[in-house]
Amino acid sequence: MSSLQSPADSTAPVSNFIRSIIDADLASGRHDSIVTRFPPEPNGYLHVGHAKSICLNFGLAQDYHGKCNLRFDDTNPEKESEEYAQSIQDDVRWLGFQWEGQIHWASDYFDALYAFAEELIGKGLAYVDDLTPEQMREYRGTLTQPGRNSPNRERSVVENLDLFRRMKAGEFADGARVLRAKIDMASPNINLRDPAIYRIRRAHHIRTGDKWCIYPMYDYTHCISDALEGITHSICTLEFEDHRPLYDWVLDNLNVPCHPRQYEFSRLELQYTLTSKRKLLQLVNEKKVTGWDDPRMPTIQGMRRRGYTPEGIREFARRIGVSKGENNVDMVVMEGAIREHLEAIAPRVAAVINPLKVTLTNFDGAGAREADFHPQHPEFGKRIVPISRELYIEADDFAEVPPAGWRRLTLGGEIRLRHSYVMRCDEAVKDAAGNVIELKCSLDHATLGKNPEGRKVRGVIHFLAAEFALPAEIRLYDRLFTVASPDADKEVDFCTYLNPESLQVVQGWVEAAVKDAPPETHYQFERLGYFVTDRRDHQLGDRLVFNRTVTLKDSWTKEQA
RNA sequence: UGGGGAGUCGCCAAGUGGUAAGGCAACGGGUUUUGAUCCCGUCAUUCGCAGGUUCGAUCCCUGCCUCCUCAGCCA
Numbered sequence: 293m294s295s296l297q298s299p300a301d302s303t304a305p306v307s308n309f310i311r312s313i314i315d316a317d318l319a320s321g322r323h324d325s326i327v328t329r330f331p332p333e334p335n336g337y338l339h340v341g342h343a344k345s346i347c348l349n350f351g352l353a354q355d356y357h358g359k360c361n362l363r364f365d366d367t368n369p370e371k372e373s374e375e376y377a378q379s380i381q382d383d384v385r386w387l388g389f390q391w392e393g394q395i396h397w398a399s400d401y402f403d404a405l406y407a408f409a410e411e412l413i414g415k416g417l418a419y420v421d422d423l424t425p426e427q428m429r430e431y432r433g434t435l436t437q438p439g440r441n442s443p444n445r446e447r448s449v450v451e452n453l454d455l456f457r458r459m460k461a462g463e464f465a466d467g468a469r470v471l472r473a474k475i476d477m478a479s480p481n482i483n484l485r486d487p488a489i490y491r492i493r494r495a496h497h498i499r500t501g502d503k504w505c506i507y508p509m510y511d512y513t514h515c516i517s518d519a520l521e522g523i524t525h526s527i528c529t530l531e532f533e534d535h536r537p538l539y540d541w542v543l544d545n546l547n548v549p550c551h552p553r554q555y556e557f558s559r560l561e562l563q564y565t566l567t568s569k570r571k572l573l574q575l576v577n578e579k580k581v582t583g584w585d586d587p588r589m590p591t592i593q594g595m596r597r598r599g600y601t602p603e604g605i606r607e608f609a610r611r612i613g614v615s616k617g618e619n620n621v622d623m624v625v626m627e628g629a630i631r632e633h634l635e636a637i638a639p640r641v642a643a644v645i646n647p648l649k650v651t652l653t654n655f656d657g658a659g660a661r662e663a664d665f666h667p668q669h670p671e672f673g674k675r676i677v678p679i680s681r682e683l684y685i686e687a688d689d690f691a692e693v694p695p696a697g698w699r700r701l702t703l704g705g706e707i708r709l710r711h712s713y714v715m716r717c718d719e720a721v722k723d724a725a726g727n728v729i730e731l732k733c734s735l736d737h738a739t740l741g742k743n744p745e746g747r748k749v750r751g752v753i754h755f756l757a758a759e760f761a762l763p764a765e766i767r768l769y770d771r772l773f774t775v776a777s778p779d780a781d782k783e784v785d786f787c788t789y790l791n792p793e794s795l796q797v798v799q800g801w802v803e804a805a806v807k808d809a810p811p812e813t814h815y816q817f818e819r820l821g822y823f824v825t826d827r828r829d830h831q832l833g834d835r836l837v838f839n840r841t842v843t844l845k846d847s848w849t850k851e852q853a
Numbered sequence: 854u855g856g857g858g859a860g861u862c863g864c865c866a867a868g869u870g871g872u873a874a875g876g877c878a879a880c881g882g883g884u885u886u887u888g889a890u891c892c893c894g895u896c897a898u899u900c901g902c903a904g905g906u907u908c909g910a911u912c913c914c915u916g917c918c919u920c921c922u923c924a925g926c927c928a
Contacts (some may be wrong), residue, residue, distance in 0.1 A: 308866085613876090640887075
């Protein structure tokens with residue numbers, strides 16, 4: 293299967309404004325090669341928005357034969373954990389990317405960061421402030437009013453240095469003092485109104501343990517980390533756009549090896565889901581989903597368990613592009629990209645989700661037939677499609693009173709049993725309430741592997757020979773929310789839009805060919821959709837559990853509506 | 854109503870002084886033992902609005918409108 297050319301990866305890169313900047317930098321000789329980085333904070337699981345960023349940063353490095361670092365932004369020990377850091381590494385690798393050399397951590401630079409802070413103090417560009425958080429907020433001003441200088445702003449270099457060293461030494465209580473950059477309290481850009489760059493926090497850090505009781509802030513840490521790693525293009529999302537002057541201010545005022553440039557692109561909004569870490573965490577904590585890897589979650593772990601493939605997700609990223617405009621992407625774009633890859637790699641197999649029993653009244657003499665696992669790929673192999681006196685067909689494939697355009701089974705009508713005989717329905721057996729509970733049908737014995745003579749049979753339905761079918765748990769997933777933008781209205785709790793039908797578990801039947809499939813095996817259940825054996829609960833040869841990844845395109849249902 | 858951004862087909866998105874790429878979706882048609890796939894075709898006289906410069910503007914200038922974003926000792 294490795295010889296297969298994946299359509300997802302065979303397409304040329306799509307032009308975007310960041311590539312234009314890189315092209316210009318390379319052409320002008322500003323850079324000989326590029327270095328990017330993917331800088332997650334290990335405080336949660338990665339989601340589809342991160343997938344976009346991963347594809348961008350690692351993809352750029354790949355296309356331009358440059359490098360991409362994985363760097364953990366671990367400057368807030370209270371929220372970070374080893375578990376998150378581990379899952380992030382797994383996710384990046386699973387998506388098909390490999391970072392350059394060792395993993396980097398912002399905490400690797402804590403000593404350097406501290407020294408740079410003393411450099412700033414020495415230059416009179418940073419000072420220790422004793423204001424409380426509330427006071428700082430008051431002094432900061434508002435969007436339309438300038439801030440006021442802190443009474444501590446004019447402390448001497450000597451005093452600041454002494455105070456900062458004592459902060460580091462643990463002489464002050466948590467939150468008692470901060471180190472602030474001395475920029476401009478009247479700046480129209482609030483990020484420049486003397487931002488805090490160090491705070492006192494006695495928290496156990498996942499890598500440095502209890503070595504530090506002061507921790508650097510993001511804005512101060514990120515730009516220096518970039519510079520120390522020789523990053524050429526530091527790519528982040530739009531909300532950091534007005535932090536860029538601060539990014540540049542820090543690097544302009546410190547003796548750093550280089551000055552990377554920051555560029556911002558718009559973050560992904562995927563309809564019918566959420567990409568807020570806080571809200572995803574809430575779904576997990578409140579047990580609205582079974583965990584971070586619930587197949588309904590837009591996390592990479594969730595998408596993986598759902599049956600999305602790295603190739604499909606990468607193709608999705610390629611299709612949505614990179615820009616600074618609104619990026620409100622319809623779920624069908626993701627589904628289309630996933631289908632495209634699954635269409636190419638998934639063996640076809642039969643499964644019945646909602647069984648209706650069929651008894652063949654003229655079964656004697658009927659035989660099995662071999663069928664390809666994939667109509668376009670004979671190299672996928674074949675298996676026997678058996679038949680037995682009793683069959684299961686999909687209840688939806690029979691209608692006593694068929695609507696116009698119906699091509700499936702109806703009383704007195706004929707259909708082709710996929711990979712088997714043409715079958716006519718002779719009688720519908722009903723229960724006391726009038727529900728059809730069984731069909732009596734007959735085979736045209738002359739139609740195995742050939743068309744009947746003198747008439748055309750248009751409809752094809754799938755079926756399972758009851759004697760050989762395997763029972764399976766089938767989990768039918770649908771979108772998590774009932775509205776496109778569940779968090780659009782700040783007055784309404786997004787949980788009110790949770791889709792009560794986002795998961796439906798049914799006991800169905802699958803053909804015996806899937807019996808020994810390991811977890812994470814993709815199949816197309818013909819006429820139903822793409823399914824994957826569950827990563828966690830599927831046990832080969834024993835308990836079969838399938839997750840519906842995505843349905844097939846369905847022009848019939850659309851026509852009905 | 855301070856700062857920073859963005860407005861090109863239903864959604865995403867190239868183009869940027871020479872007369873609107875592409876993808877997704879949609880819609881027609883063909884093939885088909887999956888109403889799938891595949892194939893073929895259709896789909897912006899127009900680039901938020903109004904003026905101006907120019908032989909010529911989506912692209913340059915002016916004004917306006919709409920949307921996003923920023924007041925953590927989070928990232």
